[in-house]
Amino acid sequence: MTLLQLRALRKSFGSLMAIDGLDFDVEAGRITSVIGPNGAGKTTLFNLISGRISADAGTVVFKDRAIDGLPPDAIARLGIARSFQITNIFPGLTALENVRLAVQVRAPRALSPWCPAERLGGVTLRALAVLDRVGLGAHRDRPARTLSHGDQRHLEIAMTLATGPELLLLDEPTAGMSAVETATTMALIVEIAQDVTVLIIEHDMELVMRLSHHVMVMAAGRKIAEGPADVVARDDEVRRVYLGGL
Amino acid sequence: MSVELLLVSVLYGLTLASTLILIASGLSLIFGIVGVVNFAHGSFCMLGAYVGYSVVAATGSFWLALLIAPIAVVLVAVVIERLGLRPLYRLGHLYQLFLTFALSLVFSNLVLWIWGGDNLSIPKPSYLSGFVMISDIAYPKFRLFVLLFSGALALALWLVVARTTWGAVLRAGLHDIELVEAFGIDTDRLVMTVFALAAALAAVAGVVVGAMRNVNPEMDLDLINSALLVVVIGGLGSFRGAVAGSLVLGFADAFGAQIWPGLAKFTPWIVMVAVLLWRPEGLVRDV
């Protein structure tokens, strides 16, 4: 089933054409990677899907619903969650409080001015469960800013998970991580992908090859190749663009 | 509206705009580079005006006032930047804002203490006083001088920002200060220079506005208010935005005074609200 459909997507910043006529489908239930050299437009693509910016032309359809032009919070509530290239968490709050806020979005009295926050007991339990799932259970009461870089990125993934999305956009989740942390993250993503459709922007080729069911290659705002990882790896155009990076 | 009245209003609008550019561009640049809204900016103008007044009172020379006032205010500004704002960078922009606000409180009361609460006027040189006849309308000569003088300064500022190497560094810094630092440029010195330059322009504008109208302990409030309106209308963090906003506000003020004298004071807000409804980010989308 096609979860996300992009048609004729176009976005320019002044004279810079960041996305130049993109057609792309994301199938549910699998891990799709978006790769390409710097400046290919990958993060712009995520920004367009998640509502951070709006397209100049084209459509974004999520579960048969047009979402282009919607604000980010509306898109998030529809079931798309994303992580950022530069970790975006609540630095002064504890790890648990971070995830709790993510869970709280779906709670029935999320914005109640009088319901004491502790009363949302289900929220705390669920938050703890998600924290354990990403391996941060022991750090629940530590302020997020004191966590290591890798842990912070895992925390952000936990937060995206906690909102119960159907589509998860991960923007270079292993950026700045050591080999050990990268392996842990990979295992985590595989585990997550069992119940969520994952779209990843990645530079780590090994991760892409081992993880993805499907790969989309971008260059200069356009899609230049698409398909299973091993097929894409052998594509001449892709090789040319990466100058032997594969 | 007769042609002469139109011309006079245009002239006055340009005059107001040119003084606003001197004040608002400094504010906008400080925000763009330092990241702080300098609530003491109106105070810089006011200090410039009062120092200017004292210089003229002591020496009789208006031109000396125009020279000494900015020097005095720049000294104060540099001390503030070094001892006040610099240590607060680690705490963030909010506390820097608080500090500039506290300082504006201190300055406005300091001025009251030293110079008293009465309205003062800065005597203009005799060859700049009096009127010039535009058809049958008497237009103050000094306003023409303000237009030419501030306009020239604004033009010089524009040339520096747009055409010099330093200006290029400044514009890059407005866009991304960390990138500039990565290129090996001394951002500490850049910040201090911008702050000093903005303060100097504000002080000069203060002397000129003080001579055109009067010098009073409330002027910092009026001036920071106008500067903020300009920045909201024009968009924050760019020189072009400050120019655009100043022109809009200057003309709104000048024409508002002609079209509805009773409500003239509220024209700036009406314009601001209208601009915000049409273009929430201001007229010029900033870098």
Next chain:
Amino acid sequence: MSLTRLSGIAVVALLVLLPLGAGRLYSDYYVALGIRVLVFALFLMGFDLLAGYAGLISFGHAMFFGTGAYAAALMLKYATTSVWVVLAASVVVNVVVGAIVGYFAIRAREIYFVFLTFAFAQFFYNFVNTWEFVGAANGLPGIPKATLGAGISLGDRATLYYFTLAVAVAGYAIARCLVRSSYGRVLVGIRENEERARFLGYDATRCLRRAFVISGVYAGVAGSLLAIDQSFVAPTLYYWSISGEVLLMELLGGMGTLAGPVAGAAFVIVLGDTLSSLMAERWLLVMGLIYAACVLFSPTGFAGLVRRLRTSRDPAPAPGAP
């Protein structure tokens, strides 16, 4: 019972006892000062919700204070002396003001909030200063005394004091509830990282606008109570120095702690009163210097100092404040 609870009760007890000594142990003036302290305490409760918890620093909250005062004055003069109706009207008017100003002031780029609240407050000041109907620069003197109902007049200062105390205590209880609610938590999240809050699915703009209106209502009720006490309103209630003093109280008290800014209000009012009797107008200069010193050397204010004293004895994690 915790130390905080005990000290809170002690404070309230002292406040309750204050009018009893008036005229005998000390002058009636202190009751008036007490009312002023309570008025600003109420103001700061709402202000801290906005500034400390939601992270929006308003430079123009005097617009609500003044509007509350003038609304009360006009209601008392032309409509009714029932304090309940007067306060209700004040709330309604300030909700409208908060909704309109909030619509413009709370937008994508947070820094504009500072400018716009300042600019709007200036507008209100200038407007009221020139509006003949409300007396322009001279204001409105001779406002009738309010009544509580059942024949109880609030003209007697002690009675008004107790009424104000009751409103302040109720206001504190409500603010505390708000701050601990799920909504309060979302506000803190927005303060910590607005973008993250949005991308989780929170409509940050709406949450912030709501907080703005709530804080405006607090400031408005405070203004109304002051007007009821002074029987006189003037445009100075809209002047920026009020917005400035409130910011000072907020910072001195410790942002995002609720009790801190309330203490800050008491401190500034009492200190200001003492200083102004010592040095007339110069006291504002001293205030500005205290303020600057606070920013430079103790940005977390009183609450921060207290917290540091406590953690030096007993290292427990502090609640979710900035």
